[in-house]
Amino acid sequence: MKIKRLWWLLPLLPIACTREYVEDLRGVCFERDVLPVFQSNCTQSGCHNSQDREAGYDLTSYDNIVSHGIVPGDYKASKIYKVLVLPGGDEAMPQSPYSRLSDEQITNIALWIDEGAPNSTCNDNTVCDTTDVSFSQSVMPILQTYCNGCHGGSSPQGGVNYNNYNGVKTTATSGKLLGSVQHLSGYSPMPQNANKLSACNIAIIKAWVDAGAPNN
């Protein structure tokens, strides 16, 4: 059902001629658009992390993600894609109480599989800008991508609730937010089961905390 979102690409194909054009157009990059989605939404305790490996799936790293349930070049045949778009039932993922993925996240995964499921890193040359940082435009999007598979939805993990400003503000003020993303001793390193956030994302969060963690 959700894959209907991809249909808009079809009329573009004859004009585009090459696959590269479509890739450039979308610019899906595994490291930025796919890996954090799996790490944040699928690796909770009892789920698809390297210890629990629920149903044999470990979705914490590239090698483990592609070794099982992905058919490169064919998203419709890929089990991991199929369970994301099931309307409900035992096999639909992520399971309750965790939130389902957004249409954009599922589309990115489908495009990435269609492109052959490469271990692509982003050519991101943009300069890290921490001058105009706000909660809603800068910090929340980072938390939504990297943290809210566990700290959002109806069952936030570890008593850390990032569904709204107040929950984030609490851990910003206590020092836990920066301590955990900077991997300082005395704090649980976050995001759990995932790579450390990029230096730029950490700098953005730090700039916001240093400014008094305003609700802006």
Ligand code: HEC
């Ligand atoms: C895969 C699940 C998962 C993801 C993703 C995740 N967390 Fe956590 N987080 C937990 C769990 C479980 C706990 C409670 C146990 C613990 O402290 O290790 C926790 C605890 C925390 C704490 C309290 C730490 C402390 O030392 O008391 C903070 C702050 C936190 N997370 C922030 C984040 C941030 C910020 C991100 C994203 C950058 C993130 N988490 C991503 C599962 C996750």
